Amino acid sequence: MAIEVDVMKKVPVREQEPKVRATNFDEVCLGYNQEEAQAEATRCLNCKNARCVAGCPVSINIPAFIAAVKDGEFKKASEIIGESSALPAVCGRVCPQESQCEGQCVRGIKGEAVSIGKLERFVADWARENGVKPVVNAEKKGKKVAVIGSGPSGLTCAGDLAKLGYDVTIFEALHKAGGVLVYGIPEFRLPKDKVVQPEVDNVKALGVKIETDVVIGKGTTIDSLLTEEGFDAVYVGSGAGLPRFMGIPGEQALGVYSANEFLTRNNLMKAYRDDYDTPIARGKKVVVVGGGNVAMDAARTALRLGAEVHVVYRRSEAELPARVEEVHHAKEEGIIFDLLQNPVEILEDENGWVRGIKIIKMELGEPDESGRRRPVEVEGSEYEIECDTVIMSLGTSPNPLISSTTKGLEINRKKCIVADETTGATSKEAVYAGGDAVTGAATVILAMGAGKAAAKGIDEFLSTH
Numbered sequence: 001m002a003i004e005v006d007v008m009k010k011v012p013v014r015e016q017e018p019k020v021r022a023t024n025f026d027e028v029c030l031g032y033n034q035e036e037a038q039a040e041a042t043r044c045l046n047c048k049n050a051r052c053v054a055g056c057p058v059s060i061n062i063p064a065f066i067a068a069v070k071d072g073e074f075k076k077a078s079e080i081i082g083e084s085s086a087l088p089a090v091c092g093r094v095c096p097q098e099s100q101c102e103g104q105c106v107r108g109i110k111g112e113a114v115s116i117g118k119l120e121r122f123v124a125d126w127a128r129e130n131g132v133k134p135v136v137n138a139e140k141k142g143k144k145v146a147v148i149g150s151g152p153s154g155l156t157c158a159g160d161l162a163k164l165g166y167d168v169t170i171f172e173a174l175h176k177a178g179g180v181l182v183y184g185i186p187e188f189r190l191p192k193d194k195v196v197q198p199e200v201d202n203v204k205a206l207g208v209k210i211e212t213d214v215v216i217g218k219g220t221t222i223d224s225l226l227t228e229e230g231f232d233a234v235y236v237g238s239g240a241g242l243p244r245f246m247g248i249p250g251e252q253a254l255g256v257y258s259a260n261e262f263l264t265r266n267n268l269m270k271a272y273r274d275d276y277d278t279p280i281a282r283g284k285k286v287v288v289v290g291g292g293n294v295a296m297d298a299a300r301t302a303l304r305l306g307a308e309v310h311v312v313y314r315r316s317e318a319e320l321p322a323r324v325e326e327v328h329h330a331k332e333e334g335i336i337f338d339l340l341q342n343p344v345e346i347l348e349d350e351n352g353w354v355r356g357i358k359i360i361k362m363e364l365g366e367p368d369e370s371g372r373r374r375p376v377e378v379e380g381s382e383y384e385i386e387c388d389t390v391i392m393s394l395g396t397s398p399n400p401l402i403s404s405t406t407k408g409l410e411i412n413r414k415k416c417i418v419a420d421e422t423t424g425a426t427s428k429e430a431v432y433a434g435g436d437a438v439t440g441a442a443t444v445i446l447a448m449g450a451g452k453a454a455a456k457g458i459d460e461f462l463s464t465h
Contacts, residue, residue: 005042013029022334027191041066052105055103060101061083087448140167143232143462148238149239153239153450155203164459170211235451235454239437248343258392260294280305286299288391294393314340315362317337341360357385409431416437
């Protein structure tokens with residue numbers, strides 16, 4: 001039976017029931033089937049001056065791929081997306097479409113925007129399930145490029161360079177390629193074997209080589225890659241994996257994690273599986289400090305490990321930096337939000353383990369430099385929350401290992417590499433950088449956009465050198 005379409009509203013997306021999904025690590029969103037995808041595609045106005053494309057950091061031809069979906073030409077839709085994106089199944093799941101392509105959709109002016117992200121996911125999943133592989137027709141240029149880091153930025157840059165005919169090698173510090181896609185984002189949002197690995201394999205199918213367990217800055221440096229190992233250019237897409245802490249008393253207590261460590265143990269080391277012997281504190285009552293997407297990921301992971309979970313955030317719900325969808329899912333699953341509150345001390349028991357956290361209430365004052373109202377402490381409002389695990393999700397910064405071992409590479413006061421926004425060029429000739437290593441922690445799609453821009457910059461540089 002054909003689906004009735006209200007052009008002003010999105011075709012609903014099927015999801016696991018909240019009470020069920022809160023007990024497993026299976027994917028929450030089930031995505032569109034073929035009939036639903038084609039129905040949703042009919043809502044697209046196929047604008048000639050498509051604002052959605054301008055809102056996409058990798059400039060996918062959105063009207064064209066949606067038109068192909070509408071006509072049932074899914075392979076064609078996949079090829080259109082593949083011209084711009086190396087990771088469509090990932091982006092269709094984790095991109096903040098509501099503030100990018102869908103945020104610019106004309107349909108969204110008087111109704112609901114077209115579900116561009118869910119349609120991209122459908123196309124990518126269809127392509128994977130039907131064995132569609134990327135094709136490279138470019139002539140080999142006889143030049144080598146090294147890419148540091150196999151996260152979204154590195155994979156994108158490497159894929160684009162391979163399509164242009166370069167010999168590309170990715171160097172990854174961990175034992176598995178994928179960067180934040182494998183160690184940072186939980187299985188229930190981004191399945192590793194089903195989604196991430198096939199996307200990595202597609203990049204390898206373009207001819208890209210990936211060497212794991214290689215820490216650039218230890219045995220090998222950027223300088224040696226250029227002077228001793230024959231690479232003509234280097235792209236640094238090493239991300240921002242160094243966690244930040246508050247500097248409050250008790251942060252060294254046993255049972256205090258950074259969100260990075262907590263999620264890495266669960267994702268890359270599979271601590272969520274009973275058949276893996278990965279040590280992790282499976283707390284009965286967990287407090288997550290922070291309000292971004294990573295905080296939501298950590299909170300929802302801890303919940304699935306059996307804990308009662310509180311998210312402590314110093315501003316109100318209106319200022320939560322996490323995606324609205326992630327906050328909605330967290331609330332549905334039973335996460336407790338303690339808003340306008342801020343930790344001042346982590347309390348320890350006699351054995352050095354977390355026994356609680358001291359909180360002070362906040363109120364919002366005047367806007368700060370970010371434009372958000374500044375939280376101000378309410379005097380005399382301190383109280384304690386009993387807990388046995390605290391997860392700090394306060395953002396990350398780049399590891400200084402690469403910048404400290406590379407001559408002539410300029411960094412800023414936040415220890416981020418300074419690079420041109422348009423080309424990715426750094427202060428060191430033949431060295432380019434992008435993604436979180438340059439901006440600090442940001443989104444997957446912005447990192448991909450930087451990788452794409454740098455690939456173009458590297459190509460222009462090597463074409464004249």
